[in-house]
Amino acid sequence: MSSNDFIPFAVPDLTSAEIDAVVEVLKLKWITTGPRAKELEARFGGAVGSRHCVVLNSCTAALHLALEAVGVKAGDEVIVPTMTFAASAEVVRYLGAIPVLVDVHASDHNVDVAAVERAITPRTRAVVPVHFAGVPADMDELLAVARPRGIMVIADAAHAFPCQYRERNVGTLADVTCFSFYATKTITTGEGGAAVTSRADWADRMRIMSLHGISRDAWKRYMEGGNWYYEIVAPGYKYNLGDMAAALGLAQLERAETMRKRREEIARRYDESFRGIDALELLVPRPDRTNAHHLYVIKIVGRLLHVDRNGFIEALRSRGIGVSVHFIPLHVHPYYRETFRYRPESLPVAYDAYLRSISLPIYSAMTDEQVERVIDAVIDAVQTHRKMDAA
Secondary structure (H helix, E strand, O other): OOOOOOEOOOOOOOOHHHHHHHHHHHHHOOOOOOHHHHHHHHHHHHHOOOOEEEEEOOHHHHHHHHHHHOOOOOOOEEEEEOOOOOHHHHHHHHOOOEEEEEOEOOOOOOEOHHHHHHHOOOOEEEEOOEOHHHOOOOHHHHHHHHHHHOOEEEEEOOOOOOOEEOOEEHHHOOOEEEEEOEOOOOOOOEOOEEEEEOOHHHHHHHHHHOEOOEOOOHHHHHOOOOOOOOOEOOOOOEOEOOHHHHHHHHHHHHOHHHHHHHHHHHHHHHHHHHOOOOOEEEOOOOOOEOOOOOOEEEEEOHHHEOOOHHHHHHHHHHOOEOOEOOOOOHHHOHHHHHHHOOOHHHOHHHHHHHHHEEEEOOOOOOOHHHHHHHHHHHHHHHHHHEOHHHO
16 A cells, blocks of 8 residues: 555455355345344344344434333433434434433543433433443443433443443443444444344334334245234334345454454554643543444644644645544534524533544554554644644
8 A cells, every 4th residue: 555545534344254254145045134134133142241132224223223112202301412423312303202412521422421310300211321432431320320210221332342341241231232333333234233132022122113013023924934924013114134234244243353452452552652742632541441442532632733623634634544523412413403402502511522523543454554644644733733832
């Protein structure tokens, strides 16, 4: 690779194992939901320590079905951190419920449990913690607030595989935990996700609702010994995951820990290089939990630089580095501003973090040369744009 090549923000780590797995499914000619999807349910559920796993076509689908399964209905309130992607709150609206947005900690961008407690009302039915960047939220503290009040906890773990919280897998903590297998995530099926839970009744409900509300596994109808008869027990959705995607996921699952260790190496190299640069602020590691390292976020200290966050992004892009921002807080988007009358300063910690945050490339397919180019570009951008009186 040329030193002048652009380094993308995210690239899936795919090998011949993934290609061979998908080709094998094509040869078998069972390409929609079938035995590979069921195998992925069993193996992913085992990997996260959960009794029941339902694989789906997105984490969005998982969050939607999880909230429906635990009984969220129109008019209920669901507490969601504002520092998250669209899906975490839009699924609340799918059910006619009200998303109540709360602030996060400046140190790690995870939900502030004290803010959750302040937001609880008699209409609060659930809370959706988001394990930001692959670091679990303060789950014990959150559960201590939610459990006595009968509030369901539906964890958005789109960033958080594989990782642990106080020596427990993240898939064992919440009432339902939802994972993403999107193209940029720590393992991928292209598009996909999963919901895991210890409750058989919730898993059954999610499985039924994932395929049109049909009371039996519809894919079995076309197998030898299958039955054409089915019953629709509820107006469900089309959220099932096909076997081509599941085969890709199974191959990725075999490599999940190897890929995590590579991301950990990259994060460690970034830490070594950026720690001590006063114009950059890093997220604070948590010693009682591991990190899936889905994202690596730096925050610029604007008073020391001639450029704002957007200008710093342009400086990196001009040096051939693809970056992103995680996230534009929900409360500053037009829909939430206009519908629920939020202002940027309504949730000031998240808003400040947004104005200063940049996510750097961190994926297991990165080469050492690419990692060093990212580091050099960040340091050079700081030096180039540092205010003279801040030197």
